[in-house]
Amino acid sequence: MMRLDIRWWPWGVLTLLSLVLVMFFVFYPLGVLFANSVRGEGGEWSLASFAQLASDEDYRAAFRNSLVLGATVTALSIGVGVPFAYMVARYDFPLKNLVAILPILTIVIPEIIVGQSWLLVFGNNGLVTNAFAALGIELPSFYGWTGMIFSMTLVYYTYIYLGVLAALRGFDGQLEEAGLSLGTPPLTTRLRVLVPVVLPAVLVNALVVFTLVVGNFAISMLLGSRVPLLSVMTYNTFVSEMGGSPMLQSAMSMISIAIVAVVLFLQKRVIERKMYTMTQGRAPAAERVGSWQAMAFTGAVGIVVVLSMLPLLVVFLAAFTETSGPVMKWGQWSIGSLARVLGNSPEPIWNSLKFASMATVIGVIFAVLSSYLIIKKKNLLTQWLDYLLVLPLTISGTVLGIALIQSFNAGWIVLAGTSAIMVLCYTVRRLPFAVRNASSTLFNIPDSIEEASISLGVSPLMTLFKVVLPAMRASIASAAILMWLTTVSELSASIVVYTGGLETMPIAIFRQVDGGRLGLASAYGAALVTVILLPIVVAVKVFRIQLFSSR
Amino acid sequence: MKLLKFVMAAAMAGSVGVGTTQAQTVVLYSSNNTETIETALNIIKKQKPGLNVQQVTGGTGALMKRIQAEAQNPRGDVMWSGGFGTLGAYRDQFQAYNPADAASTPAPFRGPNNLWIGTNVHVMVMMVNEKQLKGLPSPKSWSDLMDAKWKGKFAITDPSKSATAYSLVYGLYKQFGRDGLAKIAQNAVITSSSGTTYKGVASGEYAVGLTLEYAAQEFVAGGQKEIKLVYPSEGSYLAPEGMVIIKGAKNLDGAKALYDGLLSKEVQEALLVKNFRRPTRTDIDVAKLSGLPALNTLKIFDVNQEAASAEYEQVVALWNSLAKGK
The missing domain is CATH 3.40.190.10 (Periplasmic binding protein-like II)
Incomplete structure (x- = not known):
């Protein structure tokens, strides 16, 4: 009797509650989306929308382009990320520490800012373009494939870099020594021993990069106006003044989800087949390199780092540049744009802070609770909770936005047009990351501590608060910060659900870029970057939280 | 946990910091860009110091749908601006108003039954x-x-x-x-x-x-x-664009004051000079003020x-x- 009580109260009830919430806010919208994609106007079942898409020349082109773009950027990211990680893991060279940390910041810089600042540099009226034009040299247009491939590679190589770096650091150096002592030549040894270790990390992260590129909205929208792409097309169907048919939007969304689902399936197969378990060995010490090699390494890695950091610099320069309407007066400084943004229309800044902090609080509480249930109170229900919590990862922001707006626009629960939909959007989109983050330390907390507390007569719920939560403190803080960073820069889902008065900083940037006001966009960009970097600096410097541990 | 508390405090501060209310608050729905709205409101602030204008911005289509959806309980007072064709499609949602200054705008730029008036073309x-x-x-x-x-x-x-x-x-x-x-x-x-x-x-x-x-x-x-x-x-x-008073506006007097302000010669001149919005009023010398040719040429x-x-x-x-x- 007693045991059953403990099972249902409090954990069983909390599990059910979490499940109901996730079902309602994640699973149900996707269900609505699916239903809408196969139901005609009269409510009859039909695959007409899919047939229409299949016969649409433009859509087929967009489908092809998205896959090609995904494959190209993924390949290039591997080309940049793997050597980069290898150099950082195995060699010592000047400025290595700086160079090793900086790329992680690129994950933090909002994509909209990356896209916008590359336009400021290489756009048809950009700094570099104009400088070359003055010399009589005409650079090829940055819009389209060139720009997208270039800037996306500089954002996404980081994922490959981090994954491979972790794999290389967990690598047991003795394996290599064993190979060498058996008489195999050094290069062959390295290839034979390292490739199997690094390959799974490369493949898994490559698939992540691929899905991110296919779902990418901000950079595609800013740079790809002449190349039809799935994400942009889905968004355009949604905002079309004709009102776009919900059936078509939903069908497009389902196809995007299907692409990611296939990729996730592949990823699971790859991990299961290729994963090697390695006894925790000592990674080989980094090798000091000679002077010319050191310069080459610092140079190669430095160029990549400088290029991926450049957007930050450009945004701040542009924020302080004099403008006249849409025309940037480079070289003339002014605080006009910032004054306009801060003085006359600071609402997007307040909105961003408000929505992101609410989403962070809700998301972290939910993530801590559900990861605790999933890891420490395993049963069939928590297993389902675990599966459902991964769902948002399969949906691109645009699709999530469409699903939420279709589900909560009418009926008995109307969230459209209120702050609630923005917070919901942020929370759902970033929840999987927060859960993963909160879980990381939970694995390391032995069950025995809890059992000890309970056997001393402390109720299970109080034990959670008094014993488990304090032990999780660091990962809660880092989950909170990562949740904050990623929500405050969220664009692709919120731009679908927002209405007047709910504008956030990324949306303001997007709209100002769209209206041709790069100066104002940069001023919002500078504010956004500040809001993003401040908590990181505080966390790392004041609270000494290891945010970017690369393991 | 300190961090969490801080975040929560920030969240609450954020939600409190929004609504300020005054006797003469009027809500402006606008599809114009921020610079254009700024130009107009800066002048209106001087013309009518008691008028507190809150703005909600968005695309014309989205705002019109919103006005329609809020018809039972309108939250906006004035909508500025939409193309005449779009306004025509939503004419049931508007309140007729004949501003004292109406004659300054020629008849083709005025809506039927005083439902709207052109602000720019x-x-x-x-x-x-x-x-x-x-x-x-x-x-x-x-x-x-x-x-x-x-x-x-x-x-x-x-x-x-x-x-x-x-x-x-x-x-x-x-x-x-x-x-x-x-x-x-x-x-x-x-x-x-x-x-x-x-x-x-x-x-x-x-x-x-x-x-x-x-x-x-x-x-x-x-x-x-x-x-x-x-x-x-x-x-x-x-393609003329006009403004309307939303039917059932909560603050009809405030709405009229804002409407008069947006139509005023001073505002329309400023919009022309700063934002190149060609006015519908006939008493503004477009060529002299902006370098754009006069409409009649x-x-x-x-x-x-x-x-x-x-x-x-x-x-x-x-x-x-x-x-x-x-």
Whole structure:
């Protein structure tokens, strides 16, 4: 009797509650989306929308382009990320520490800012373009494939870099020594021993990069106006003044989800087949390199780092540049744009802070609770909770936005047009990351501590608060910060659900870029970057939280 | 946990910091860009110090749908601005008002039964980037662009994505018929927003863009010397935009005060000088104040806005079929 009580109260009830919430806010919208994609106007079942898409020349082109773009950027990211990680893991060279940390910041810089600042540099009226034009040299247009491939590679190589770096650091150096002592030549040894270790990390992260590129909205929208792409097309169907048919939007969304689902399936197969378990060995010490090699390494890695950091610099320069309407007066400084943004229309800044902090609080509480249930109170229900919590990862922001707006626009629960939909959007989109983050330390907390507390007569719920939560403190803080960073820069889902008065900083940037006001966009960009970097600096410097541990 | 508390405190501060209420609060729904709204409200603040204007911004279509959805309990008082065709489609949602100053705006720019009044009028022009012409002569007329040598050299916005682009396509259709429109659709690069068209010309992506006068003029005024505005010899098309008081406005007096303010000569002059919005009032010397030609010196091809609105679906469908066929 007693045991059953403990099972249902409090954990069983909390599990059910979490499940109901996730079902309602994640699973149900996707269900609505699916239903809408196969139901005609009269409510009859039909695959007409899919047939229409299949016969649409433009859509087929967009489908092809998205896959090609995904494959190209993924390949290039591997080309940049793997050597980069290898150099950082195995060699010592000047400025290595700086160079090793900086790329992680690129994950933090909002994509909209990356896209916008590359336009400021290489756009048809950009700094570099104009400088070359003055010399009589005409650079090829940055819009389209060139720009997208270039800037996306500089954002996404980081994922490959981090994954491979972790794999290389967990690598047991003795394996290599064993190979060498058996008489195999050094290069062959390295290839034979390292490739199997690094390959799974490369493949898994490559698939992540691929899905991110296919779902990418901000950079595609800013740079790809002449190349039809799935994400942009889905968004355009949604905002079309004709009102776009919900059936078509939903069908497009389902196809995007299907692409990611296939990729996730592949990823699971790859991990299961290729994963090697390695006894925790000592990674080989980094090798000091000679002077010319050191310069080459610092140079190669430095160029990549400088290029991926450049957007930050450009945004701040542009924020302080004099403008006249849409025309940037480079070289003339002014605080006009910032004054306009801060003085006359600071609402997007307040909105961003408000929505992101609410989403962070809700998301972290939910993530801590559900990861605790999933890891420490395993049963069939928590297993389902675990599966459902991964769902948002399969949906691109645009699709999530469409699903939420279709589900909560009418009926008995109307969230459209209120702050609630923005917070919901942020929370759902970033929840999987927060859960993963909160879980990381939970694995390391032995069950025995809890059992000890309970056997001393402390109720299970109080034990959670008094014993488990304090032990999780660091990962809660880092989950909170990562949740904050990623929500405050969220664009692709919120731009679908927002209405007047709910504008956030990324949306303001997007709209100002769209209206041709790069100066104002940069001023919002500078504010956004500040809001993003401040908590990181505080966390790392004041609270000494290891945010970017690369393991 | 300290961090969490801090975040929570910040969240609460954020939600408290929003609503400030005063006796004379009036809610303005506006589809104009922030700079334009700023110009107008800065003057209105001086004209009517007691008036506290709260703004909600968004696209014309979205705001109209919102007004319709809120009809039982209107949350906005004034909507500024929408094309006459769009306003016509939502006429049941508006409150008639005859401002004292109405006579300053000529009858064609006033709505039926005083439901709305024009605040500005867009002129459709050809925006030319002379650097990108590359030997081609600058176009003089719409029909110049129907020639095959212009294929892929000029941009037009998809009329289903933008109300002003629709006015343009409708004008071309009325003036040159299906065949003329077909040639334009064949030759043009079709963009998905008005912004893409004029920014693309300014940045050199297209040599010519069929776009809004004010948007092109911003680049000229900003000092981009290669940008020129061409008013087609066959006649430009006008797309007037107007404002309305929302039916059931909570603060009708405040709404009227704001309406009068937006219509005032002072505001319309400032909008012309700073934002190149061509006024509908006849007592403003456009040429002297802005460098844009006066309306009565331009050749205009008349377009019936009501008819344009009525034929929307049909003309957009025609355009789509013509654009697809290439």
